[in-house]
Amino acid sequence: MGMVSACAYSGAYPTGYGRYMKNTEGVPEVMFDRLQASGFTHFQQSGTGAIRKYYNYVRVTPMVQPLDDLGQAWPLYDEMAEAGYYAATLDTGVRCEITVGAKVAVHRYTFPEHSSARVVVDLSCGGLAIELGRTVPLRAQAESMGHGRAQGTVVMEGVPLSVYLEVDSPGWRQMLWYDRRLIHGGTRLDFDSIRHTTLRPFGMMFMGPAVAGQTIEVRLGFSLRGCEQARQNLERECGHAQPAFDRVHAQTRARWGAHLDRVQVEGGTPARRTVFATALYHALIKPCFADDESPYWPTSGPYAFDVCTMWDIYKTQLPLLTAIVPDRAVELLESLIRVCEEEGNFPIGYRMARGADRFFRQASALAHTVLADAHTLGLPGLDWNWALVHMVDDLRRLYGEDFFEHGVVHPISHTLDLAYAHHCTAQVARALNDRRLADDLEARSRHWANAFDPRTGLLLDSDFYEGGKWNYSFRLLHDMAARIKLAGGDEAFIDKLDRFFGFGAAPVTQPGRRPSPAEMAAGYALNRFEGLNNEPDMEAPWAYHYAGRPDRTAQVVNAALTWQFGTGPGGLPGNDDSGGLSSWYVWASLGLFPVVGQSMFLVNAPAFARSALRVGANEFVIETSGHREAPIGVDGIDRDPPTQYVQSATLNGRPCTPPT
Known part of the structure; x- marks a missing residue:
């Protein structure tokens, strides 16, 4: 969850590293027939979809070619990757290694013998090399300071990103360049305005x-508050003793180890343990925390970006962060409250860019659920009276105004969002003894029923974001008894869930490359579970619990853990979405599902015989009896692990009973 990431850069989807074009339907099309890189960039998304914002700023390229060849991509060989470290050899013979700290990146390049080797820093790089994928600086300045030092600032998407760099290259010359031409004797470049076309x-x-x-070390400190703070960040993390690569790598490796150690599992196959550890790693990459770095308010304190997006992470990843890194969870909420103060509303998604209202089509008022969870848990560090002010105000913004006046809004899924947010806000208001406000909010929270058609038991026809009314109809609401009654009772509700998950139905043919509109329309018309990659479907398997069929939950979840996740390429069933999907895997493997905003977990059979979460100074242990391991095939992969069912459960020796 540090501020800085670094990656080999090809310009392809999904992060700037890779081989594929951006697409939303069918098998992705290949952009390059090989793994390649034109250099190494900083700041990347983590498993997000087509959001047209992928950073890849400040490209560093080791070269033995002339500057005219900058931008050429070379094949990558002998790749190595682990938490906080990446290495590969370019086809030019240069061995490249990268590590990062919280606000710094350190590159180490080992060159072959050459009379004119070079390290080129491109401050104009941004985005992807695909249609509508480039990000161009609006303003920029660069300065060569001599003795292997330089600095610069580029304004990207309304945010000033500053970098201060040091290069250990004794005897080498340094200079600025523009349009692939050297500026001999120049020490500064200034651009007051830049257009894509110019x-x-x-x-x-x-x-x-x-x-x-010979090795050349490049150290880069970053800041959103100017070059001087970037220099201080570099000095703080790299120190004065050089070289710094191994030291920064060791520090980052230790930080990762301490975080990954907070969830331990025992048993399971090697493949399942590998996927679990990888999922936990993915869950801890984002959001980015850049403490004391907000470009929008001058005070110190937490600042978080790459919340991409709440729609993706609020049900799974944020409860996981709250459990194992509660200090960071509080800082994220504090940062979101500050964004609300500065920009007028809680963001659904928040990137290193101005505009908290982006992604508003996805959902409404999702921060309220996480705030309600944090308040129930008694997490310290937030001014809850001030938080409540913003929670209430935010309910009236955008679609909230129509909800307040009419009790229903379209897209209809926003009716469910706003009703649930009213319920969550009511809990905080009641705890703060504002009973009149709590009663008013609770009354409006019952408007969820206005979103459903009592004749079908499903949502009303409407527009939907990345889904349809079937996907959104099985949401875990704050009054599931009334929801099931509206659908016609337990049996009718279960019948609809069975149809949604395809019980008893023929297998569905998956779309291939370049599926036709008719083929995609026919697939959507099935009104079927689309997989865990579709955010509305993440919680749907647990809806069976409320109708008395947790065995169905067990069957669906066990099948998903077994067949939708793996150790190789394609081992995720779609976009990881900043760790939201991987966090689902972590919770499901533990046999738990957090019902965010309701201070409740739903219990299912764990995938491991024993698990333990380090929660603050305490430990939460999940132990099973009668657990059966999955058989392993000759290739080391699980083979049809048996579906197992919870017969009973105790917490601290006392039987667990469902809430009334």
Whole structure:
């Protein structure tokens, strides 16, 4: 959850590293026939979809070619990757290694013998090399300071990103360049305004002879508050003793180890343990925390970005962060409250860019659920009276105004969002002894029923974001008894769920490359469970619990854990969405599902014989009896693990009973 990431850059989807074009339907089309890189960039999304914002700023390229060849991509060989470290060899013979700290990146390049090796820093780089994928700086400045030091600022998407860099290259020359031409004797470049059509690349270069095996270290400190703070960040994390690569790598590796150690599992197959550890790693990459770095307010304190988006993470990832890194969860909420103060509303998604109202089509008022959870847990550090002010005000914004006046809004899924947010806000208001406000909010929270058609037991016809009325109809509401009654009772509700999950139905043919509109329309018309990658479907398997069929939950979840996740390429059933999907895997493997905003977990059979979460100074242990391991095939992969069912459960020795 640090501020800085670094990655090999090809310009392809999904993060700038890869081989594919961006697409939303069918099998992705190949953009490159090989793994390749034109350099190494900073700031990437993590498993997000087509949001047209992928950063990839400040590209660093080690070269033995002339500057004219900048932008050319070379094949990658001998890749290695682990938490906080990446290495590969370019086809040019340069061995490349990268590590990061919270606000810094350190590159180490080992060159072959060459009379004119160089390290080129491109400050104009941004986005992806696909249609509508580029990000161009609006303003920029770069300065060569001599003695292997340089700095610069680029304004991207309304945010000033500053970098201060040091290059250990004794005897090498350094200079600025513009439009792939060196500026001899120049020490500063200034661009007051840049348009897409007039952009010419620019940056810094360090050049000189290299003997075989010579290493060049590039250290970059970043800040959203100017070059001087970027320099301080670099000094703080890299220190004065150089080189710094191994030291920063060790620090980052230790931080990752301490975080990944907060959830331990025992038993299970090697493949399942590998997927579990990888899922936990993915769950802890985002959001990015850039403490004391907000470009919008001058005070110190937490600032978080890459909340991409609440719609993706509020049901699964944020409860996981609340459990194992509660300090960061509180800081995220504090940052969201500050964003609300500055920009007028709680964001659904928040990137390193201005505009908290982006992604508003996805959902409404999702921050309220996480705030209600944090308040129920008694997490310290938030001014709850001030938080309540913003929670109440936010309920009237955007679609909330129509909800207040009419009790129903379209897209109809926003009616469910707003009703649930009213319920969550009512809990906080009641705890703060504002009974009149709580009663008013609770009354409006019952408007969820206005979203449903009592004749079908499903949502009313409407527009839906990445789904349909079947996907959204099985949401875990705050009054599931009334919801099931509206659907016609337990049996009718179960029948609809069975149809949604395809029990007894023929297998569905998956779309291939470039599916036709008719083929996709026929697939959507099935009104079937689309997989865990579809956010409205993440919680749907647990709806069976409320109608007395947790065995169905067990069957669906066990099948998903077994067949939708794996250890190789394609091991995720779609976009990871900043860790939301991987967090689902973590919870499901533990045999739990958090019902966010209701201070409740639903229990299912765990995938491991024993699990333990370190929660603050305490430990939450999940132990099973009668657990059966899955058989392993000759390839080491699980083979048809048996569906197992919870017969009874106790908490601290006392039987668990369902809430009334």
